[in-house]
Amino acid sequence: MSNSTDKILRELEEERVRRTMLTKEDLKKTYLELEEENFPINKRIKFIADLGSCKEIAYHYELICKDWKEDRKHNIESSFDRHGREGIEFLFEQLTKIENEKIRILTAFLLAEILSKLKHREFHSSFCNQLILILKSFLNVSDEILRRKIIIAFGWVGTSKEIDLLTQQMLNDNDALCRAWSATSLMQMSFHRVEAEVICKKTKTIFAQVIEKEKDLYACGIMIEAAQILFGKKWISSSAVENIEFEKIEKARKTAVRFLSKY
Known part of the structure; x- marks a missing residue:
């Protein structure tokens, strides 16, 4: 039982390390393969998990925006909350730069969705209050x-x-x-x-x-x-x-x- 548990923990750690080491080029290659195969669900789920655990936050957001612009529902944004505070700060920064109204509103919506999942974090209230002002401007x-x-x-x-x-x-x-x-x-x-x-x-x-x-x-x-x-x-x-x-x-x-x- 102990050996089995150790094996599972070791495999989980190896997977965590693999994801954190993924480069933008690695992710681009996988995304092109997914496009060619019309985004099969099992491979897509694994790729979404990879995106949430990697360090390439900007590329993750780039793919989310691509989905939004093309009205595709691949759910690539579903793992963005795993980027934590760094991901939230990145999205707030994007809101100061984006001119496209649809993308701005969908980014604000994504921020709200992420914050709803991170209620226990110390930054939750201050980020929520910051977002409220932005949401009011879109109402x-x-x-x-x-x-x-x-x-x-x-x-x-x-x-x-x-x-x-x-x-x-x-x-x-x-x-x-x-x-x-x-x-x-x-x-x-x-x-x-x-x-x-x-x-x-x-x-x-x-x-x-x-x-x-x-x-x-x-x-x-x-x-x-x-x-x-x-x-x-x-x-x-x-x-x-x-x-x-x-x-x-x-x-x-x-x-x-x-x-x-x-x-």
């Missing part, structure tokens, strides 16, 4: 898909000061999914930087208002689901929301509004 972007990402990002890094910002989006955004994700982001805040009680106190009336008036049935279902998690209730199932079941959503709407109006 009025006309592209709904990009605006949804900004709204989602607030749920990961926002403070109680951003609750009003999200409730306004929930009330006034002209895109149904932006309104829905605003509700979800308020719920997400309770898992990150804001106590659920604080959110409930500030949003109960607005949740009742938006759930009652929401015309898009799917968005309404998402709002109800977010509210029930925040307020500790069970009004609707995820499957009823996903399948847009009219009767179940309407029944949950009435129950939720009644509860929130009295809460």
